[in-house]
Every structure is written in structure tokens, then in C-alpha cells.
Amino acid sequence: MATSPLLQLHKLLLCLEWLPTWSLLQAEICCKELRKLSWQRGLFPKLQLSDLCFRGSFQLLLLWLEKRASYAAGNRLAHLESIDLHRLPMLTDQHVHRLLKLCPNLRSLNLSGNEESLTEKVLDILREMRPSCLQTLALPLLRASHFRIVCTLGVFPSLTKLELPLHVPVTSAIVKAEALQSLRLYGPLQDDLMDLIGSGKLAHLEELFLSTCPSRVVASAAKACPLRAVGIPVDPPCAAKELAEIIQATGKRLESLSIPSRVQPLVGPDLGALLAEHCPNLSTLCINSEKVLTGNGVMKLMQSCLKLHTLELAYVQGHCVQPDSDLSRPVTPSMRRWLEISSCQFQSISESPMAHWLDGTLVEIKLERLPLFSPSEEEVQKMVTACQDGLWRLRLAHLPRLPDWALSDFLCIPVQCLELCALELCSEALHQIPKLKGLKQLVLQSLKVSSAQRAEDALLEVVQQCEKLRKLDLYQMHGVVTDRLCLALMHSNRDWRFGKGLRYLRLDLRYGQASEEVLQALKATSLVPTQIRIIPQDKSQQMSVLPKVVRAQAQIRGFLVRRQPLPQSQWSIFSIFSMFSRFWSMSLQKRDRSCFSQLCGSQ
Incomplete structure (x- = not known):
């Protein structure tokens, strides 16, 4: 391509900006004029x-x-x-x-x-x-x-x-x-x-994020500096008065706010109402603290902060349902949005203040620990339509009322990182996972599958067909981890040294069906400088098999246990011998000190 005399080099430079780096190198080596222009234009x-x-x-x-x-x-x-x-x-x-x-x-x-x-x-x-x-x-x-x-x-x-x-x-x-x-x-x-x-x-x-610092320091900085992004410290817990001072001091400048789990409850206005009143330009909000946000506060927040595109809510008090008669749907500009909701009493997103987000484009969805979440067919269809361009991450965890058909529809969305935890997977949902060709990260934890054989077949297809897969986490998947799956992972290990294949592996083999011989063979093929996390079987916890870090942790735990005093009912020969040796060493030290004092006195 670079050696063709019919192509204009200036137009070719624009095309090369979207090519992989190795293709760009080949083009530069073939054409001296192209290499000279790329250096002048600052390509790459x-x-x-x-x-x-x-x-x-x-x-x-x-x-x-x-x-x-x-x-x-x-x-x-x-x-x-x-x-x-x-x-x-x-x-x-x-x-x-x-x-x-x-x-x-x-x-x-x-x-x-x-x-x-x-x-x-x-x-x-x-x-x-x-x-x-x-x-x-x-x-x-x-x-x-x-x-x-x-x-x-x-x-x-x-x-x-x-x-x-x-x-x-x-x-x-x-x-x-x-x-x-x-x-x-x-x-x-x-x-x-x-x-x-x-x-x-x-x-x-303009940006201040401190993890260990009194909140009064952040409040003083908010009054003296033009802060646009603030992260509330975790330790010590932020006082309610100082949190309100930070919000009021930043005002219209505030664009990003992160509130950790350790924040004292607010006295007076709700946090959502406070943000809606003072921070209309807020675009990113992360709240992980209890007793600071209610359903009414979320309604006021979504009505006033029209530029909000990243929302992470946890522990919202009360139900959050938006009645059509009281509040109209806000008119917001089209934008890409990140939505994370956990530990709330949400029944449906289409009936919540975030309903207008389903008309736009969603980039990331995390729904976790929502005991009342039960979406309708229309809502699921809207969410699938909003994710038609593909999701970066989809996390569904601890959703007891999520229907099987809804989970199957969610798995039809093109996604790069898929995380499913504490759910019930039907056969139809299992067959949808290998069809995600662009999958880069797969996390399956504590799932109740209808058939362990079908789940094993689905994972084998994932290992074979998903070439871009980099992380695999199968924690507490029990009978799904078998000899066939370990052999397939061993086969994929051949390319690890050259940067391909998995780079993170986590298997819970304590209750799996994989044999000890296959487990040891899998560990032997994983001795490369990559990130590997394997929880071994109870029967194979041998010192020659365990990695050095796990061995050191076991020695430290054993040392700490030995230091703990035994109850009166557990006196043994070892404890009596240790007490006798302690008294003997104390008597020797006392004798040495007396001899030293006598020697000094005689001199």
C-alpha cells in the first residue's frame, strides 16, 4: 500500500492514523517519504x-x-x-x-x-x-x-x-x-x-481526591480553590455539616462528586435536593453511603442536573418511583451514560427518575443487590435498544426477581466485560454467552445453572471461540470446573508467553470435579509472568504445589495462632514445656545480672 505511486501521501497519512501500530511500521519502512512526513506531522x-x-x-x-x-x-x-x-x-x-x-x-x-x-x-x-x-x-x-x-x-x-x-x-x-x-x-x-x-x-x-484526611480540610479547600471534582475522604468519616459546606462552596462549578461509604447522615435537606439546588452542572455522581439519599432526592436530582451522564447509586432510602402526574420527564441532550445501581428498593428503571436514560445510549450497566427489581418486557426492550452500539461492561448480581427471559435478552447485547453473580441461569442464557465474540472479561460467580453439563459445554465454547478473552473468573462454580475445562485452559496456555490468551485466571477448585493430576498439570503450564489466581483443592494443598506467597501467608497465620494463649482446659505437655523454658531463661538472665553487679562492685 505504501509503495503504490498512485496514492497521495498526504491522504494516506490520514488513513494510517486508524491502522494498528505494526501496520504503520511496515508502511514507514517501505516508503521513505511517508516516514519523513509521519515524523513531521507527529503521527503516533x-x-x-x-x-x-x-x-x-x-x-x-x-x-x-x-x-x-x-x-x-x-x-x-x-x-x-x-x-x-x-x-x-x-x-x-x-x-x-x-x-x-x-x-x-x-x-x-x-x-x-x-x-x-x-x-x-x-x-x-x-x-x-x-x-x-x-x-x-x-x-x-x-x-x-x-x-x-x-x-x-x-x-x-x-x-x-x-x-x-x-x-x-x-x-x-x-x-x-x-x-x-x-x-x-x-x-x-x-x-x-x-x-x-x-x-x-x-x-x-480543580480536582481533589483524598482518602485519609479530615473533611474540614476538603471543606476549606472548596472555599479557597476553584474545585470542579471532589472526592470525600473515607477516614475519618465525613461530618454532615462539612459535606453540606463542600457542596455549597463548590456550587455551579462542581462537575464530579464521589461520596464513600463512611459519611454521617445529613440533618435537614436531603442530599439529592441539596445537589439539585446548588450543583446544576453536575455530570458524575458516585454515592455509596447509607442514610444520605432518599427516593424524593433522586427525583429532584434528575430533574435539575440535566448534564448528569455517570450515576452510581447505593443504599437509596425508600422506594424511588416517579409519578407521571407530579413530575414531567426532563428534556436532556443526547449523550453516552454510565448507570450503576446497588442495594436499593428499585422495582423498575422505566418507572424511576432515570427513565429518560433509556431513550439515549448506555455504555455501562451495573445492577446489583436489587431485591425488588423485576423489569417488564417493554423496559428490557428499551434497555437492549439503548445498548445497540455495545456495552463496555454489564454486571448483574443478586437479582432474585429477574426473569429468565430478561437475562437471555440482556445476553444478546454486544458486551466486552460480562459479570454474572448469584443468579439462576437457564439453558437458553448459557448458549448466549459463547456468541459474544468480542468478550474480553468473563466473571461467573455463585451461579445456579440448570445443567452442569451444558454450562461446561458453554465454557468450552467460550475458551475456543472468544479470542479476545483476557480475564476468566469462575469463583464458586463448583461442578462446572471439570477436567475437560482444565485441559482446554492448558491448551490455551501455549500462547500466554507471547501475550495472547488469558492473563487472569481464577478457579475455585475446592468443590469442583477436576482431578488432582489435571490441576497440577494446569499449574505447571501457568508458570509464566502473568496474573494468575487459583484457589487449590483441599486435597492438593502441598508445600511443593503452593506458590511462595500462599506458603508465606500460611506460615504467618500459623505463627499468629501459636502466639495466642491457650485456654485453661487445653494445657498440654507443649505448653508446660514452653512455660518451664521461659522461667529457666528468666532465671539465667537474673543470674547474669547478679554476677555482673558483683563484678562491678568488686572493681
Whole structure:
């Protein structure tokens, strides 16, 4: 394609922006003029990979980037400014070091979610390479000292966004950038850092998410800074008065609000009414706390906040039904929406204040722990129509009144991540799962299947037909996990080393039907640097089979149990011997001290 003389290179560049990276490399190698134009135009300015979307090995991709940089001036990728490697399997410190060497003009770096593969040496690599244009930095949870964190962040005075999970308490020394716009700290903070945040000295701060911090600090920051996104701290619990102050202080600026599970109940107006009155531009709302939101508050919220597109509700008090005579359906612009509802008394979405969302486009649906949820055929058809473009995630869990036909209709939706927990699956619903060709993540937990044989056949078809499947979780599926399924997983393990196939596997084999020999063979083929979670059978818990982490956990638990004092009725020879040895050691220490005092006195 690149060598054809009839194609105009400027038009070809526009087409290449949607091609995979390996096709772009082949085109650049074949045509020198195309390679020169792609460097001038800044083609390929962003590298964004994830554990579900990335198909291939990061080692091979890094070799491709180094080969591409060898054709450029100075062996650098001057146009690569953004790197997003969130939860990327097999990512190591050496990979990060090699990647930063190629990017002199790097502006954004996201390494979050890689706690298992990256170490605190990443901080030393960042301090050594020191990309001068870096503005956005997101790091995983690293067991680094406060001194190392301060030394690393001190070399980036132009940071505007910082996301940092903390292992140790940090001080205000980590904040060196005066133009900081987004601050996300998940961990303990020292008093001087909290004073800095609440004093308003960070005049450009727009996003503030703190996990461990008094809510009065966030309230002070809301009054002094132009905050647009706020995350209420988890510990200590936020007081009702301070939560109301945060909402009133941010007002029309507030676009995103996240409220954790530990919040004191509000006294006075409902949270929904408070948000509807002061925050009309709210677009993202996550509430996981009890006794702060009622059904009437949800009605007022949906009537006033017309820009709301991401909604996560939990523990809504009372029934939430919108009568047609009292409140009319709001007119909202067409947009993509994310809907999550859990632990509420919702009977139907079409009769709730979120009914107008079914006329738009849904991207993600999570319905969990809704004991009264029983949708009608018309409502299910509307939800399927709203998801005709495909869903990123569909989670249905603990829905006792969900009909079988409704579940079968839901499984006809093209979905990438499917999670089914504590449901009853009929034969028709089981046959729908292998038809989801674009499935990347499958979670089946504690399901009651009508036939274990049909469920096994469906999973075998999933392993064979769903080529994009990256995560498989079969926790508490009991008889569904058989020798045939383990052999199919062993066959798929051949491609794990090259980046294909599963990257996360979780099997509950304690009550399954798989034999011990097949289980050991499956473990033997899984010894690759990928994320694997296998709960072994009770009969196969041998020290030679268990991984090192599980072995260490067992030793720690045994040590803690041995330290606990035994009841009076459980005195044994071992306890008497341990008590005698303790008294004997105390007498020896006392004799040594007396001899030492006599010796000092004689001198």
C-alpha cells in the first residue's frame, strides 16, 4: 500500500492514523517519504495500552518503538508525548527505563495499577531520566520512603496532575508545583500538607481526591480553590455539616462528586435536593453511603442536573418511583451514560427518575443487590435498544426477581466485560454467552445453572471461540470446573508467553470435579509472568504445589495462632514445656545480672 505511486501521501497519512501500530511500521519502512512526513506531522503521539485491550507482548512493542526511533533524528520519538500503561501485565522497571529513553518530550505518564510488577526503583528511573515537559504523573502503590518520593517529585516543578498512592505519611515537601490542577493522594498525610491544601495556596487546584484526611480540610479547600471534582475522604468519616459546606462552596462549578461509604447522615435537606439546588452542572455522581439519599432526592436530582451522564447509586432510602402526574420527564441532550445501581428498593428503571436514560445510549450497566427489581418486557426492550452500539461492561448480581427471559435478552447485547453473580441461569442464557465474540472479561460467580453439563459445554465454547478473552473468573462454580475445562485452559496456555490468551485466571477448585493430576498439570503450564489466581483443592494443598506467597501467608497465620494463649482446659505437655523454658531463661538472665553487679562492685 505504501509503495503504490498512485496514492497521495498526504491522504494516506490520514488513513494510517486508524491502522494498528505494526501496520504503520511496515508502511514507514517501505516508503521513505511517508516516514519523513509521519515524523513531521507527529503521527503516533500517544501510546495507550490496557490489560484488556492490548493484544500482544509489551516486550515486542518496545522493540518496535526502539526500531522506529532508530529511523528518527537522535534515535528519539520526539512526537510521543503521552504514555498510558494502566494495569499492563508483564511491565517491569527495565521496560519503563527503556521507554523513557525514547521520549524526550513526554508530557503524560500513567503507571497506575502495576503494583505487582513495578518496584520503588521506578522513582529512581524518573529522577534519572527527568523528562522536562512532564505535566501528568500517575504512579502505582510503591513501598518507597518519604525521602525518595520527595526527591523524585522535586525534579518536576511543572506538574499539573498528580496521582500517588501512599505507603507512608508524606509532608508538604512532595508538592513543588504551584500550578497543580489535579491532586489525588490515597494514603496518610502529615499536618503541614493538610494545612497547605486547606489554606488555598494551590490557587489552580480543580480536582481533589483524598482518602485519609479530615473533611474540614476538603471543606476549606472548596472555599479557597476553584474545585470542579471532589472526592470525600473515607477516614475519618465525613461530618454532615462539612459535606453540606463542600457542596455549597463548590456550587455551579462542581462537575464530579464521589461520596464513600463512611459519611454521617445529613440533618435537614436531603442530599439529592441539596445537589439539585446548588450543583446544576453536575455530570458524575458516585454515592455509596447509607442514610444520605432518599427516593424524593433522586427525583429532584434528575430533574435539575440535566448534564448528569455517570450515576452510581447505593443504599437509596425508600422506594424511588416517579409519578407521571407530579413530575414531567426532563428534556436532556443526547449523550453516552454510565448507570450503576446497588442495594436499593428499585422495582423498575422505566418507572424511576432515570427513565429518560433509556431513550439515549448506555455504555455501562451495573445492577446489583436489587431485591425488588423485576423489569417488564417493554423496559428490557428499551434497555437492549439503548445498548445497540455495545456495552463496555454489564454486571448483574443478586437479582432474585429477574426473569429468565430478561437475562437471555440482556445476553444478546454486544458486551466486552460480562459479570454474572448469584443468579439462576437457564439453558437458553448459557448458549448466549459463547456468541459474544468480542468478550474480553468473563466473571461467573455463585451461579445456579440448570445443567452442569451444558454450562461446561458453554465454557468450552467460550475458551475456543472468544479470542479476545483476557480475564476468566469462575469463583464458586463448583461442578462446572471439570477436567475437560482444565485441559482446554492448558491448551490455551501455549500462547500466554507471547501475550495472547488469558492473563487472569481464577478457579475455585475446592468443590469442583477436576482431578488432582489435571490441576497440577494446569499449574505447571501457568508458570509464566502473568496474573494468575487459583484457589487449590483441599486435597492438593502441598508445600511443593503452593506458590511462595500462599506458603508465606500460611506460615504467618500459623505463627499468629501459636502466639495466642491457650485456654485453661487445653494445657498440654507443649505448653508446660514452653512455660518451664521461659522461667529457666528468666532465671539465667537474673543470674547474669547478679554476677555482673558483683563484678562491678568488686572493681
